[in-house]
Amino acid sequence: MNYVMEAITGAFRLILSLDPEVFTVTLLSLRVAVSATCVAALLGIPLAYVVATREFRGKGTLITVFNTLMALPTVVVGLFCYSFLSRKGPLGFMDLLFTPTGIIIGDVILAFPLIVGLTVAAVHSVDPRAHATAVSLGASRRQASMTVLREARFGLMAALFNGFGRVVAEVGSAMMLGGNIRGYTRTITTAIALETSKGEFAFAMALGIILLTVALAVNLLFRRFQAAAR
Amino acid sequence: MDLFTLRDLRVRLGERDALDIPRLGLEEGRVIALTGPNGSGKTTLLKVLSNLLAPTSGTVLYRGRDLASLPPAQRDEVRRELGVVLQSPYLFRSTVEGNVSYGLARRGVPRAQRRTRARRALEIVGLSGFGRRPHWALSGGEAQRVALARALVLEPAVLLLDEPFANVDAVSRSVIERVLVQENRYQGTTVVFTTHDMEQAYRLADTVVTLFEGRVHEGSMENLFHGKVREGPEGPVFDTGTLVICVPPGREGALTAAVPPETILVSLSPISTSARNTLLGRVNGVRERNGTVDVTVDAGDTIVVRLTERSYREMDLKLGMQVYLIFKAEAVKL
Structure with a gap:
């Protein structure tokens, strides 16, 4: 018990003293998660809109596939990307393995199906009259689509925050693709795994607390947004 | 334009x-x-x-x-x-x-x-x-x-x-x-x-x-009936199931018939006339609308008749009264 308390007090000391190591790791984690979420959203939201609003053969199957991929294990994504990015892999020439970009690629693949799946559901939940109303008021096709997405903004935000939550907290893919290189590809989660195995509980605990705080902040932001957007 | x-x-x-x-x-x-x-x-x-x-x-x-x-x-x-x-x-x-x-x-x-x-x-x-x-x-x-x-x-x-x-x-x-x-x-x-x-x-x-x-x-929606045209004893009739009215020839396939309310005469007794349709019914509603009076008559189906205020007053129509509705076969729109 004593030593848990020691770890916690040590964690706060590290956070309050703005320990450069803790700071670097946190910054990288946020940078990677934000970039991956943005890229996945830019690719996923338009695709989800098309899937949700068009009728085509295999639509149901496609949605099921995305919903299944939401639970894609992070190590599987790590493994898959590793085989592509490693020296011998087809994309080996790009030298992306063990770089922050490598981690982002894995995270995009993790966040993408989540964002697509939740966005499809969000667009489905918009009243079909929204599109007709937009068109009847002179909106072009593009403007009408944007209006429907805006009407779906609760669900859209949920998709983004969930995507962000998934990638900021995952460790498997970041470990395999980033390699946990200190000061370069070490993220909060990979650092926690390493420090714990080294017995540096205070440091691991500090990072754990920061991660939870990030999750809390994101949630609070989401709640506020929902209240404002009502 | x-x-x-x-x-x-x-x-x-x-x-x-x-x-x-x-x-x-x-x-x-x-x-x-x-x-x-x-x-x-x-x-x-x-x-x-x-x-x-x-x-x-x-x-x-x-x-x-x-x-x-x-x-x-x-x-x-x-x-x-x-x-x-x-x-x-x-x-x-x-x-x-x-x-x-x-x-x-x-x-x-x-x-x-x-x-x-x-x-x-x-x-x-x-x-x-x-x-x-x-x-x-x-x-x-x-x-x-x-x-x-x-x-x-x-x-x-x-x-x-x-x-x-x-x-x-x-x-x-x-x-x-x-x-x-x-x-x-x-x-x-x-x-x-x-x-x-x-x-x-x-x-x-x-x-x-x-x-x-x-x-x-064409015309108003009042007195619009669904049914079929069939051959009657004295030429084609339109049969709604509850009402049979004589209609002009040459429109065998028609499924709807309308009788404009202005073309219907109301009489308290049967009169001999060249008009081929005479229906007996009972007054079940009266409604005034700017200058004219709509009288609804139950003659198997509900039929609306449009009268001038003056003729309505002269006839002294009351709810429940028996009346004859008279109109030409040519007045029926199929």
Whole structure:
């Protein structure tokens, strides 16, 4: 018990003293998660809109596939990307393995199906009259689509925050693709795994607390947004 | 000049013809009511006119131009002359002002100007000071008026409204009626609206287009019967199951028949006449409408007869009285 308390007090000391190591790791984690979420959203939201609003053969199957991929294990994504990015892999020439970009690629693949799946559901939940109303008021096709997405903004935000939550907290893919290189590809989660195995509980605990705080902040932001957007 | 010209218009929805209109012109600068019972195609026609539904075949000309054949950019341009209010309007998740200025924003009107124009439009529909209200804090009638303001603010050449008076409180209804008439009179806006209320249609509109089973029905919708033409002992008759009336020859396939209320004579005793239809019935309703009196008679089916106030008074008709209805076979429209 004593030593848990020691770890916690040590964690706060590290956070309050703005320990450069803790700071670097946190910054990288946020940078990677934000970039991956943005890229996945830019690719996923338009695709989800098309899937949700068009009728085509295999639509149901496609949605099921995305919903299944939401639970894609992070190590599987790590493994898959590793085989592509490693020296011998087809994309080996790009030298992306063990770089922050490598981690982002894995995270995009993790966040993408989540964002697509939740966005499809969000667009489905918009009243079909929204599109007709937009068109009847002179909106072009593009403007009408944007209006429907805006009407779906609760669900859209949920998709983004969930995507962000998934990638900021995952460790498997970041470990395999980033390699946990200190000061370069070490993220909060990979650092926690390493420090714990080294017995540096205070440091691991500090990072754990920061991660939870990030999750809390994101949630609070989401709640506020929902209240404002009502 | 006709604002809308329809030619050989057909709209199929699923298995049935929702609309089948060989020819129809709607004149510019008028108030036009589209009426008819539920499922008669009035909403479908309004959607076709609003460019929200493409006809299965045939053409819709707007100011002589076929919108379907225009390139998309030009079509959008023309479409923006139309102000459309759909049935049970959808309000965007925004404030009232956000809703009213929606179309202006899509047209690139600067923010300050949007605000002033939205305020003016809200004033017209009697909702000054509602601008900041959220979309969900409105009654049905208020929502309908916001939707009307949202179309008015665009200063359209035509206002197209689907059942603007359905599910609306009395105050909102009179506001909407007033606004439609004013827009038509002072702005020259052509107003096209659907309603199932015949009386309202005749009161507000210069032109009433009555639809029945997807077709334009000549004359009014009163005394409209479903049935079949068959051969009777003295020529063709129209049989509704409860009523048999003599009809002019040559329209064997007809499924509906209408008897204009003005063409029916009422008599308290049977009279000998060249008219082939004499029906015995009982008066079960009397209604006054500007200068004339509508008497409804149960003669197997309910039949409306339109009398002048004077002849109504002279005949001294009372509820429950037995009367004879007399009309020519030629008066029946098949």
